[in-house]
Amino acid sequence: MTDRQDKPFGLSDLEAIIARRAKESPDVSYTAKLVAAGVGRSAKKLGEEAVEAVIAAVENDRNGLVSESADVLYHLLVVLHARDIALQDVLNELERRTAQSGLAEKASRGA
Template identity: 35%
Template sequence: MADIKTLTQKDYDFLIELETLLYERKEEMPKGSYTTSMYKKGLDKIAQKVGEEAVETVIASKNEKNKETINEAADLIFHLMLLLAEKEIPLHKVIKKLRKRHNKGNHKHIGE
């Protein structure tokens, strides 16, 4: 098994900060912000970007070095969080669904 470092409170706090920032950007729409430009393009473009990043993550995972996979996975998570914010689906609802599946012994989230 890989040497897995457990997520820290600082990691969780960052996800909360990022989600908060995404909602703030959606409301304020500051000029020059990448997030603003994506919101202006709309849901279809945001969803397309999530798909692109997912494919890039899969392709990167086929390489021996993990650096590219980590970079693409970060892009994927960011754009997925952007998509959720666009649809006003809080990340905690997704996490709650994962926990509910896990607690029931229904591990659909694993290998689905």
């Protein structure tokens, strides 16, 4: 059995695909096209997809929210790749935050 059959598809799998496809020609890869256009382009796409996810959530469009969430996660990983930030750095930050409730963190900032 391959790794892929042993475990469900995860964000680290997509991160690896993005890193591989970014090296391809922009003619054959959307990822490569985005990366070649500069971080501003992928960041703008991330913002657009986030707004579309927000709209799907507010409209209670379940399928739309799943689809737009996938777009958000893909474009976020492209932005992280463009800025040379590993997904693990983000996961480490999330793990660090598990030591404290979000409300306690907010109160510590006086917010």
